[in-house]
Amino acid sequence: MNVYTGDKIRNVVIMGHGGAGKTTLAEACAFLSGVTSRMGKVSDGNTISDYDKEEQKRKFSIGTSVVPIEWEGNKINFLDTPGYFDFVGEVEEAAGAAAGAVIVVSGKAGLEVGAEKALELCDKDKLPKIIFVSDMDVDNANFDKVLEELTGKYGNKVSPFMLPIKEGDKITGYASLISETGHKFDKDGKTTDCDIPADVKDSLESYRDTLMEAVAETSEEFMEKYFAGESFSTEEIRAAVKQNINEGSIVPVLFGSSISCQGVRTLLEDVIKYFKSPDTRKISGTNRKTNETFEADYDESKPKTAYVWKTIVDPFIGKYSMIKVCSGVIKSDDTLFNYDKDTEERISKLYILRGNKPIEVSELHSGDIGAIPKLSNTATGDTLSTKATPVTFTPTEISKPYTYMRYNAKNKGDIDKVSSALQKMMQEDLTLKNVNDAENRQTLLYGMGDQHLEIVQSKLQSIYKCEIELMQPKVAYRETIRKNSDVESKYKKQSGG
Ligand SMILES: Nc1nc2c(ncn2[C@@H]2O[C@H](COP(=O)(O)OP(=O)(O)O)[C@@H](O)[C@H]2O)c(=O)[nH]1
Ligand SMILES: [Mg+2]
Structure with missing residues (x-):
């Protein structure tokens, strides 16, 4: 292409x-x-x-x-x-x-x-x-x-x-x-x-x-x-x-x-x-060094910035951070800075994804959409920029999960496997939350509806080879998701606070 x-x-x-x-x-x-x-x-x-x-x-x-x-x-x-x-x-x-x-x-x-x-x-x-x-x-x-x-x-x-x-x-x-x-x-x-x-x-x-x-x-x-x-x-x-x-x-x-x-x-x-x-078109973020507005405006002559709008984590095709380039030209040998995570990320390859098919490209210009594989610390909602001009864009607002089911690993020996698989799935799905309700001794899976949770269950089995049972919660879980200490820190990060 x-x-x-x-x-x-x-x-x-x-x-x-x-x-x-x-x-x-x-x-x-x-x-x-x-x-x-x-x-x-x-x-x-x-x-x-x-x-x-x-x-x-x-x-x-x-x-x-x-x-x-x-x-x-x-x-x-x-x-x-x-x-x-x-x-x-x-x-x-x-x-x-x-x-x-x-x-x-x-x-x-x-x-x-x-x-x-x-x-x-x-x-x-x-x-x-x-x-x-x-x-x-x-x-x-x-x-x-x-x-x-x-x-x-x-x-x-x-x-x-x-x-x-x-x-x-x-x-x-x-x-x-x-x-x-x-x-x-x-x-x-x-x-x-x-x-x-x-x-x-x-x-x-x-x-x-x-x-x-x-x-x-x-x-x-x-x-x-x-x-x-x-x-x-x-x-x-x-x-x-x-x-x-x-x-x-x-x-x-x-x-x-x-x-x-x-x-x-x-x-x-x-x-x-x-x-x-x-x-x-216009798009602006914040230059975190100066606290001034950074008008990216999809301008190629400005310092490089890219917004991560989606993450794909798949055991077969791997992890891809889907980016939209907001200024500059992103190249496959760039090292970019993630201000939110205070870390530098080295790009080794740059792709355009068509469905699940990666097509390698050498550069992506302002306004284009592409994918960077294997970024270790970058999540959906983060901005990649240069260290000299560290920029962040306001993350897109994503609906909060509101329905929930209690779940157990079918095999006791799979508890860790389930938890690490859910961790991966939550990286690509911001409407999925894993909550430990210690008070009622139950683990809860939050999502957007029965079908959503059922698909999570099915993916755990087919992709991650571990099974969970979904059940009605033991007692009504009255606390809202925001109050749960375990989840709050994760949630804040994802929404950019
Ligand atoms: N006859 C006819 N069938 C269509 C047309 N567009 C979609 N379909 C069929 O409608 C069903 C749903 O289409 P799909 O593209 O999956 O809908 P989506 O859920 O909106 O993505 C499929 O069986 C398609 O083959 C159309 O223009 N004409
Ligand atoms: Mg469809």
Whole structure:
């Protein structure tokens, strides 16, 4: 894979309800960009994202996977997240590393709570978003109904950028709102030009009127033009739309089928057109030597800094610290400083991860996402910088675990093994906590839900070869997790205090 500079990178988190089609969409993007010669299927357990055994067994994503692709001279780092609430920590970490979000909504199931939560998180993180309505090849999929649900809940800022062209009940192409052109689907989601049927033209006009109002509102000059009855050029519309999307006042809606790659090219093009590249974005931390604000701003000419947004600990592929470079250029022979841990870390190799496949690179530029293997003291939420300019960024806020079960090692001889395996799992999962409730003589496992804890139990068995029993706690454990002395010190470190 080529080395990319910040102006050619887009970091995009894919979010939405479980089963909406996120992993399949990432797979379609990888296929169209030439990463794979055949599209993997979630049901066959051969997608790039769902590489984990538990994911393949259960047929849904549990962790966030990076799927970097190259598209027309740009690099898009897709972060494919799990949809179920039990794994929300993974979604929060990924949203913290991204600069834009694609929210997948199933055209069959409609607007579900997972998509609503994702949109809320985007608003909290000020992430611009594009909604992709998937499953449109399925018979009972209904784009108009999904659009109605979306505009009913979020108002006119939700704007369809394409409308279906149908033959009978079957969608055969789309009409583009901005260019007012018709496109007929071909093989692999490619299109040929076609006429827009009269009924589609009518609704296109009405959505276009609403969009033009938003375009007019971006400047006084545009407002005057609008009231003088002049029309905007496509370039003017695109620039205004980009501004609106990044301010959150327009949310484009696209549709397609990930299985047959329809609409996916439009999505890739719009991600590049409308989401900002890192070199035009701001990010600031604190210079710990001077206590002044350090404006990293993904600027290559500034001292090196990188934020560790996720950690992977796997007995087979090893430990990887997933980084986003916030300034400078990180090289594979660098020694970096971790201010929080007061330690220097030597990088021996630098990678881009695609799913679980490491691709070695010599350098990563500002704005890019990559992975450093085998850092001994660095954890998620830490910042790596130079010793001369020691910087820290505020760690991403991750949900606190709130459900818990009592657990025992099935074999008494495995107690240490279980505890060291849990230690490793807690490095990659900040929503998992191991608490010793000495007062009630029980050990408790805290997580985000039953499914979460069940997967921890299953991973202990399959990966770490030790078994635990999960049981109801002996007595209600009344103390909150914050009060437990054993946990507090760990917790503070992870959240940066
Ligand atoms: N027909 C059809 N099936 C799809 C589409 N997108 C996803 N699927 C299927 O829907 C199921 C869930 O998809 P998946 O990508 O795992 O959803 P995720 O949980 O959001 O990652 C899988 O069986 C996919 O093959 C689509 O556009 N059309
Ligand atoms: Mg998935």
